[in-house]
Amino acid sequence: MPTLIGVTSKIPKYARYANEIAFSIYLPGLLIWVNDVSSRWANQPGDRVPWVLQLKFFITGDYGRHDLGDDPKLRFAFILLWVLSAVGVFLLLRILARLSFTHVLLRTFAGIVAIAGFPLTLVYAYLGAPHAQTPGRSVAGFSWALVEVAAALVCAFLYVSGRWPHRVFWAISLLVVHSAFWSFCAWGMRDSLFPWGGVPLLWPGYNLTRLTLETPQLIYPWLGSLATVAWALYARHGSRRPEALAQNLGAADSRPKT
Numbered sequence: 092m093p094t095l096i097g098v099t100s101k102i103p104k105y106a107r108y109a110n111e112i113a114f115s116i117y118l119p120g121l122l123i124w125v126n127d128v129s130s131r132w133a134n135q136p137g138d139r140v141p142w143v144l145q146l147k148f149f150i151t152g153d154y155g156r157h158d159l160g161d162d163p164k165l166r167f168a169f170i171l172l173w174v175l176s177a178v179g180v181f182l183l184l185r186i187l188a189r190l191s192f193t194h195v196l197l198r199t200f201a202g203i204v205a206i207a208g209f210p211l212t213l214v215y216a217y218l219g220a221p222h223a224q225t226p227g228r229s230v231a232g233f234s235w236a237l238v239e240v241a242a243a244l245v246c247a248f249l250y251v252s253g254r255w256p257h258r259v260f261w262a263i264s265l266l267v268v269h270s271a272f273w274s275f276c277a278w279g280m281r282d283s284l285f286p287w288g289g290v291p292l293l294w295p296g297y298n299l300t301r302l303t304l305e306t307p308q309l310i311y312p313w314l315g316s317l318a319t320v321a322w323a324l325y326a327r328h329g330s331r332r333p334e335a336l337a338q339n340l341g342a343a344d345s346r347p348k349t
Contacts, residue, residue, distance in 0.1 A: 110325035113318040119176030128216040205318035
């Protein structure tokens with residue numbers, strides 16, 4: 092009888108590694124951002140210090156007050172934390188690669204993170220900011236946006252289950268629309284989103300274009316799009332239609348037993 096290990100063995104190495112690498116990069120980046128904005132750090136005594144600033148304190152030994160501008164040491168701490176976290180997640184996935192749980196994680200949770208990770212993080216950050224406590228700033232105001240996320244997840248479920256009725260062209264088109272929509276949301280709210288509290292998370296090359304200079308958070312929906320493509324390749328090879336699986340099971344049962 093075929094097992095899950097047999098199914099995963101049919102997945103090409105390039106698809107498996109691409110999904111693992113993309114997930115390992117994207118998930119820590121989102122978690123670091125969530126930790127930063129949820130800390131509401133405002134350079135005041137008693138503020139909860141985000142992970143990035145804690146690492147900078149550890150590296151420099153300087154626990155004094157810090158400027159919220161473009162600090163090279165802070166940028167280095169941010170990239171170092173992101174790289175170390177990504178390497179840790181990737182190594183963990185490699186160690187647990189033979190477990191069926193890892194396949195389920197990469198086939199389901201990785202897709203949810205790639206598609207809905209940035210939108211949910213953006214809504215969380217925006218609603219948690221001090222200015223969001225005014226009347227009218229509620230989850231209800233983002234209902235239309237959350238409906239888009241739900242629709243994207245439904246399309247992803249259809250894709251994974253093998254029930255996607257359209258061509259790959261339409262799947263790519265929907266991904267482009269999804270990424271462009273949330274990139275526009277981040278760009279449109281750039282004035283009200285910075286500063287939210289926390290420290291600036293500036294990645295290398297953010298200042299090469301005016302667009303990313305004004306909205307460094309655009310790196311997340313763009314990485315999310317790449318992670319979605321990597322996950323789709325993995326899920327495409329790892330998905331099996333129920334009728335195909337039934338045929339394989341029937342063929343296995345009909346073989347003479349020794």
